[in-house]
Amino acid sequence: MPTGIPGLDELMEGGLPLGRIIAVLGNSGSGRSILGLQCLHTGAKKFSEPGLYVTLGAPAAQVRQEALRFGWNLRKLEEQNMLQFLDGSKTKQGLPGEEDFSLQPLGFDLDRLLLEIMRTAKRIGAKRLVFDSLPTLGFNYERPLEVNQALFKLVEACRRLGVTTLLIGDNSLESGKGHEQAVAETLADGIIVLNRGGPGQKRTLHIRKMRATHHADSLHTLEITENGVAVGPALSPLG
Ligand SMILES: Nc1ncnc2c1ncn2[C@@H]1O[C@H](COP(=O)(O)OP(=O)(O)OP(=O)(O)O)[C@@H](O)[C@H]1O
Ligand SMILES: [Mg+2]
Numbered sequence: 001m002p003t004g005i006p007g008l009d010e011l012m013e014g015g016l017p018l019g020r021i022i023a024v025l026g027n028s029g030s031g032r033s034i035l036g037l038q039c040l041h042t043g044a045k046k047f048s049e050p051g052l053y054v055t056l057g058a059p060a061a062q063v064r065q066e067a068l069r070f071g072w073n074l075r076k077l078e079e080q081n082m083l084q085f086l087d088g089s090k091t092k093q094g095l096p097g098e099e100d101f102s103l104q105p106l107g108f109d110l111d112r113l114l115l116e117i118m119r120t121a122k123r124i125g126a127k128r129l130v131f132d133s134l135p136t137l138g139f140n141y142e143r144p145l146e147v148n149q150a151l152f153k154l155v156e157a158c159r160r161l162g163v164t165t166l167l168i169g170d171n172s173l174e175s176g177k178g179h180e181q182a183v184a185e186t187l188a189d190g191i192i193v194l195n196r197g198g199p200g201q202k203r204t205l206h207i208r209k210m211r212a213t214h215h216a217d218s219l220h221t222l223e224i225t226e227n228g229v230a231v232g233p234a235l236s237p238l239g
Contacts, residue, residue, distance in 0.1 A: 001049075001128070001164045004042030005035060007231030011207055012215040016190065019162045020211065021155055023134075023184045025171040026194030031203055031222055031229050032168045034070070035194070036130035037063065038228040039166060041072045044082035049127035052084050052120055052163070054113075056136035060085035060099050070228045081124050088113055108140040110150050114157045121161050129158060134169035138180040147180045155187045171195070185209075194222060205231055 002015035009015045016022055026032045040051030055063060063085070064074045077083035087099040088108075121129065131137075131154065141147045158165040169181045171193055185191055190210040196203050203222040207215045221232035 001043075002047065003039045004046050005038055005229060005231060007220070007233075008205070011218075011220070011231070012210050012213050016164055017210065017212045019159075019164055020189035021158055021165045021167060021187065022190040022192060022210075023167045023169055023181075023188035024192050024194065025169045025181060025185070027171055027196055030194035030196040031224055032194055033058070033063075033132055034224060035222075035229050036132060036166045036168055037067060037072070037074075038070070040083060040128050040130055041067070041074070041077070041228075043128045044077045044080075048082070050082050050084070050124040051128040051130070052086060052117065052124065052126040054086040054088065054117060054129070054131045056088045057133055059089040060087040070226065072228075084120050084124050084126070086113075086116055086120055110137075110140075110153060114153060117157060118161060121163055126161070126163050129161070129163040129165045130168065131158075131165065132168045134167055134180045134184055144179050148183050151180055151183050151187065155184075202235075204235065 001018050002009045024032050024035060037053065040053055043049040043051050053063070067074050074083055078085070085099060087097050090097040117129070120126070134151070137150060137154070138147050141150060154167075167184055167188065169184050171181065188209075189212070191208040193206045193208050194203065203224070205220045205222040207217070216234070218234035219236055220234055223230045223232060
């Protein structure tokens with residue numbers, strides 16, 4: 001499945017393996033949400049593939065507003081049933097949501113969220129799904145075992161749907177934090193690692209794993225331009 005992100009698809013035989021689960025891991029501000037949203041926007045506009053964006057962090061209204069900076073009119077795609085938000089951002093705080101497809105203000109309930117994901121994905125015929133993000137999902141649980149179970153359920157639900165899924169998470173291997181990321185890395189069929197370096201340093205992208213696909217193993221720059229993200233040439237071979 002071509003992501004449509006400039007410079008990315010050619011690093012992996014033309015795109016992501018269809019219907020698989022890909023973890024997009026990175027630190028804060030590394031471009032994960034923009035990359036995910038761009039994949040849905042391009043999927044809808046260029047490939048006529050409907051997409052579902054599950055946001056547990058930023059409210060959908062904020063995501064729509066930020067997307068306008070890149071010239072992406074998400075409202076229009078939503079009206080055409082080519083994009084759907086599932087806004088769980090208020091639910092986790094126990095506040096009522098403002099969106100058509102917000103979850104009810106009864107506190108966090110993964111089963112209801114998964115049911116809503118399944119229903120919505122089927123309704124619009126979603127081919128692409130972005131789940132933003134695993135750490136915000138993890139906030140809803142006290143014990144690692146509960147987080148594991150939630151992740152297994154989420155991944156299983158996405159597999160059953162057959163949608164190509166981007167699970168956005170932290171980069172546990174580098175930061176040493178985020179239990180749920182370690183689990184996600186094992187469950188995912190592919191891992192794309194983004195990194196935002198220190199002040200003045202470039203953002204980077206590395207494909208750490210992509211099952212069933214030949215892929216580059218080099219470190220690339222990731223630019224954020226007025227059109228979204230774009231992957232640059234290899235910085236250095238990683239061996
Ligand atoms: N319109 C824009 N033009 C240029 N750069 C931008 C623009 N919008 C955002 N950015 C850059 O992208 C960063 C945010 O990217 P993104 O939201 O994808 O990060 P993230 O990895 O999802 O992090 P987090 O979820 O922790 O915020 C900002 O910190 C900023 O540096
Ligand atoms: Mg984000």
